[in-house]
Amino acid sequence: MPEFLEFRGVAKRFGAIQAVDDVSLEIRKGEFFSLLGPSGCGKTTMLRLAAGFEQPDAGRVFLDGRDITGLPPDKRKVNTIFQSYALFPHMTVRDNIGFGPAIARRPKAEIRTEVDRMLELIRMADQADKKPGQLSGGQKQRVAVARALVNKPDVLLLDEPLAALDLKLRQKMLIELDLIHDQVGITFLYVTHDQAEAMSLSDRIAVMNGGRIEQVGAPAEIYESPRTSFVAAFIGDTNFLEGRVRSCLEADYCRLAIDGLPEVVSFNDKGLRPDQPIYLSVRPEKIHISHDRPEDKPKRNFVPGVVEDVIYLGSNTKYWVRAGGRRIQALRQHDRYFLDEKPIRWQDECWIWWHADDGFMLDHFRRDDEALLAAPPQRVGD
Amino acid sequence: MTTRPIREKLKRFGFGPVSRRRTEWLVSLPTVVWLSLFVVVPTLLVFVVAFRPANPYGGIGRGWTLETLRGLAAPGLLTIAWRTLWMSLLTTVISLLLALPAGYTIARAPARWRNRLLLLVIIPFWTSFLVRVFAWKALLHPEGPVKRALAALGLVGPQATLLYHPAAVVLVMVYTFLPFTILPIYAAAEKFDFRLIEAARDLGASPFRAFRKVFLPGIRAGVVTAVLVVFVPSLGSYIIPDLVGGPSGEMIGNKIAQRVFTDRNLPLASALSAVLVLAVLAPLAAILALQRKGKKSGIVIGEAP
Numbered sequence: 001m002p003e004f005l006e007f008r009g010v011a012k013r014f015g016a017i018q019a020v021d022d023v024s025l026e027i028r029k030g031e032f033f034s035l036l037g038p039s040g041c042g043k044t045t046m047l048r049l050a051a052g053f054e055q056p057d058a059g060r061v062f063l064d065g066r067d068i069t070g071l072p073p074d075k076r077k078v079n080t081i082f083q084s085y086a087l088f089p090h091m092t093v094r095d096n097i098g099f100g101p102a103i104a105r106r107p108k109a110e111i112r113t114e115v116d117r118m119l120e121l122i123r124m125a126d127q128a129d130k131k132p133g134q135l136s137g138g139q140k141q142r143v144a145v146a147r148a149l150v151n152k153p154d155v156l157l158l159d160e161p162l163a164a165l166d167l168k169l170r171q172k173m174l175i176e177l178d179l180i181h182d183q184v185g186i187t188f189l190y191v192t193h194d195q196a197e198a199m200s201l202s203d204r205i206a207v208m209n210g211g212r213i214e215q216v217g218a219p220a221e222i223y224e225s226p227r228t229s230f231v232a233a234f235i236g237d238t239n240f241l242e243g244r245v246r247s248c249l250e251a252d253y254c255r256l257a258i259d260g261l262p263e264v265v266s267f268n269d270k271g272l273r274p275d276q277p278i279y280l281s282v283r284p285e286k287i288h289i290s291h292d293r294p295e296d297k298p299k300r301n302f303v304p305g306v307v308e309d310v311i312y313l314g315s316n317t318k319y320w321v322r323a324g325g326r327r328i329q330a331l332r333q334h335d336r337y338f339l340d341e342k343p344i345r346w347q348d349e350c351w352i353w354w355h356a357d358d359g360f361m362l363d364h365f366r367r368d369d370e371a372l373l374a375a376p377p378q379r380v381g382d
Numbered sequence: 383m384t385t386r387p388i389r390e391k392l393k394r395f396g397f398g399p400v401s402r403r404r405t406e407w408l409v410s411l412p413t414v415v416w417l418s419l420f421v422v423v424p425t426l427l428v429f430v431v432a433f434r435p436a437n438p439y440g441g442i443g444r445g446w447t448l449e450t451l452r453g454l455a456a457p458g459l460l461t462i463a464w465r466t467l468w469m470s471l472l473t474t475v476i477s478l479l480l481a482l483p484a485g486y487t488i489a490r491a492p493a494r495w496r497n498r499l500l501l502l503v504i505i506p507f508w509t510s511f512l513v514r515v516f517a518w519k520a521l522l523h524p525e526g527p528v529k530r531a532l533a534a535l536g537l538v539g540p541q542a543t544l545l546y547h548p549a550a551v552v553l554v555m556v557y558t559f560l561p562f563t564i565l566p567i568y569a570a571a572e573k574f575d576f577r578l579i580e581a582a583r584d585l586g587a588s589p590f591r592a593f594r595k596v597f598l599p600g601i602r603a604g605v606v607t608a609v610l611v612v613f614v615p616s617l618g619s620y621i622i623p624d625l626v627g628g629p630s631g632e633m634i635g636n637k638i639a640q641r642v643f644t645d646r647n648l649p650l651a652s653a654l655s656a657v658l659v660l661a662v663l664a665p666l667a668a669i670l671a672l673q674r675k676g677k678k679s680g681i682v683i684g685e686a687p
């Protein structure tokens with residue numbers, strides 16, 4: 001599929017802050033594309049560049065092959081759903097949705113049909129004459145969606161549209177947004193800091209940090225094979241293990257020397273050579289934990305340790321294990337919690353293990369990104 | 383409710399159990415007394431005096447008469463009433479046209495600039511109103527700087543007079559009332575969510591249409607206040623037309639003053655004042671009625687949505 005919305009070498013600075021730093025990005029037609037990153041990473045600026053609210057200092061923006069860089073917002077076939085919804089408080093739901101067509105001076109009867117169709121889509125036909133002040137958060141959100149979609153934009157821009165909703169409503173709206181995307185088939189550019197939202201909705205995600213794109217890929221790709229320590233740490237949680245390549249005897253697998261741990265085997269798709277420094281990321285849920293030493297199997301790494309903390313989380317339990325002078329977090333799901341024969345407790349000696357394919361070697365590692373990880377609870381005297 | 387502690391206190395002072403309605407009434411009693419004493423009673427007195435005969439010594443005679451009301455039909459008065467109306471309307475429109483962009487700009491200015499700009503709006507208040515009107519008289523004087531500059535540019539003839547003309551009155555009235563117009567509009571604009579303008583632009587509106595369709599309705603309360611604050615005092619203007627207006631720029635206020643000071647006919651002055659009060663109250667009552675009706679139908683004028 002060819003690119004539809006394209007950023008080419010785009011940069012934007014606000015005072016001393018480089019909000020967007022030489023970003024190139026291609027979004028395909030009909031795609032649900034997410035920009036994911038912490039606040040201040042430049043994702044909203046990217047959206048505003050696409051909408052025309054900001055002009056880039058450098059670079060161009062293309063829509064369907066046309067350079068739209070200099071066009072004001074009203075001349076672009078893109079519409080935005082604002083985080084605050086920005087519904088017009090003095091207009092009814094009907095007039096809010098009909099605002100775009102009315103501005104475009106479309107015939108009254110046509111506007112009426114279009115608005116009715118939209119009210120049907122968001123299932124709010126009975127609320128058409130209410131003012132935004134009389135609506136709940138979720139209803140406002142749906143009106144904002146309808147008000148944008150009625151203009152049949154080429155791209156729908158969504159700026160953290162669910163951030164103002166509570167958890168249960170957010171989950172409901174998430175499903176609705178997904179359904180609407182399927183129904184209308186418009187390209188969605190979705191900005192969020194919530195990885196769960198991005199993961200569950202997106203065809204592809206671009207993870208942004210400090211005005212740059214760290215990685216672009218499908219949700220599973222981003223989660224399972226993060227390229228940088230930032231992506232690994234920002235999305236989900238992980239353990240970073242720092243070491244060096246010892247040997248690469250087997251094809252595609254390497255033996256690694258990691259301080260304080262026994263030799264670790266890991267999948268090598270990076271063409272690593274012996275003696276190269278490496279950073280390994282292993283997700284907590286890939287690390288198994290048990291009292292007894294597990295069965296020896298090829299490509300299985302195991303490490304003895306002592307349980308330092310047990311945090312029961314409901315659907316699973318997190319164990320902080322001290323092994324070789326470092327703290328490693330492991331998650332365990334319970335089959336039958338109350339029947340587990342010998343629960344793993346604080347200060348128990350235990351084994352943790354993971355498969356060589358479940359560790360992932362990062363291309364880039366920054367020490368600062370460790371701050372994004374869950375920290376073990378601090379005990380008095382630690 | 384805020385009235386509860388007061389109700390408790392009233393009970394303690396022996397007022398016995400009082401209904402919610404009555405406590406609310408008691409709370410607003412001081413305001414009601416104040417307004418009655420200093421607004422309602424004097425206004426009613428003016429209305430009453432209008433039905434009294436004048437006595438030859440400039441005072442109020444005995445008995446009742448409708449003679450004064452007939453005096454209102456004097457031929458010159460209608461012209462002046464009409465002039466007062468259109469000059470006040472013009473002043474209101476010009477003030478609004480200037481205050482809207484000014485209020486918008488101040489509200490959108492960076493925070494550290496906002497206070498400086500507001501200060502500039504307020505600074506004229508630090509000088510006496512009378513002194514400022516006299517300053518305009520000097521500026522517009524045939525030998526004054528404005529006239530000379532315009533004449534030098536060939537925009538006005540050497541014989542033209544800027545003073546003593548309705549235009550001079552409107553100019554000085556706009557100058558006087560502009561800060562009062564800017565402040566309520568700024569106050570409304572400052573609370574306005576400017577993301578709504580972005581939303582309107584995003585939906586295809588040009589900057590002007592976004593201003594008209596979203597910004598103006600959004601600051602409606604401020605606009606209504608601004609209109610009242612300019613239009614009502616304009617109708618009653620006295621000093622400005624007196625100093626810069628001349629005979630062709632006279633307004634009702636001047637006529638009332640002449641009845642008092644020159645003719646020493648207090649009943650006629652009262653009748654004129656009463657007509658003016660009614661003329662001011664009528665639009666206010668209309669707005670209030672519209673508001674009350676609007677609350678039912680969803681159209682609200684002069685109130686934040």
